[in-house]
Amino acid sequence: MSSGTGGDVYALPFADGAFDIVSCRFAFHHLQEPARAFAEMVRVARPGGPHRAVRCHGLRRPRQGRAFNAMERHRDPSTVEFRTLGFLRRLFADAGLPEPEERFYGVPAERDRLIAMSFPAGDDRARLRAMIDGSVEGDAMGVGARHEDCTVRFEYPAVVLVAAKGG
Numbered sequence: 001m002s003s004g005t006g007g008d009v010y011a012l013p014f015a016d017g018a019f020d021i022v023s024c025r026f027a028f029h030h031l032q033e034p035a036r037a038f039a040e041m042v043r044v045a046r047p048g049g050p051h052r053a054v055r056c057h058g059l060r061r062p063r064q065g066r067a068f069n070a071m072e073r074h075r076d077p078s079t080v081e082f083r084t085l086g087f088l089r090r091l092f093a094d095a096g097l098p099e100p101e102e103r104f105y106g107v108p109a110e111r112d113r114l115i116a117m118s119f120p121a122g123d124d125r126a127r128l129r130a131m132i133d134g135s136v137e138g139d140a141m142g143v144g145a146r147h148e149d150c151t152v153r154f155e156y157p158a159v160v161l162v163a164a165k166g167g
Helices: 034-044 062-075 085-094 111-116 125-134
Strands: 050-056 101-110 146-148 151-164
Touching: 034 085, 062 125, 085 151, 101 111, 111 125, 111 151, 125 151
Parallel strands: none
Antiparallel strands: 050 151, 101 151, 146 151
């Protein structure tokens, strides 16, 4: 997968400690090997500088997480998996970073706008609409889905994790 710089996220074309701040925004759910990409991010981070991972995270309840990931994989087939907060914390621990600071927020979504900017599997927008509409009953995806103003609104759960790399 490209890093946006023309490089490979699993083998970044930069020297160790090349950057003061390393950040990833809403990409980990597309990675087949997120731990490997994270290790590369840490490698290119300067010791003492903050290492940031910015992304959505999966849900704590397995059934809701499965429903959310099923919808996201249909909405964008390049999605591998929205991982759990515990998974993300382990990335920091496994890389030898201190426990990250966490800041939670929600990214608002509205059904029809989301569908319009999506690339659903088989271009099946009707199925995507049904999946989102069906999530309202009992908040099946755990995203606060609700009927409002003739549409469905919900929030993607997101977290910013920040830790400084030791020297």
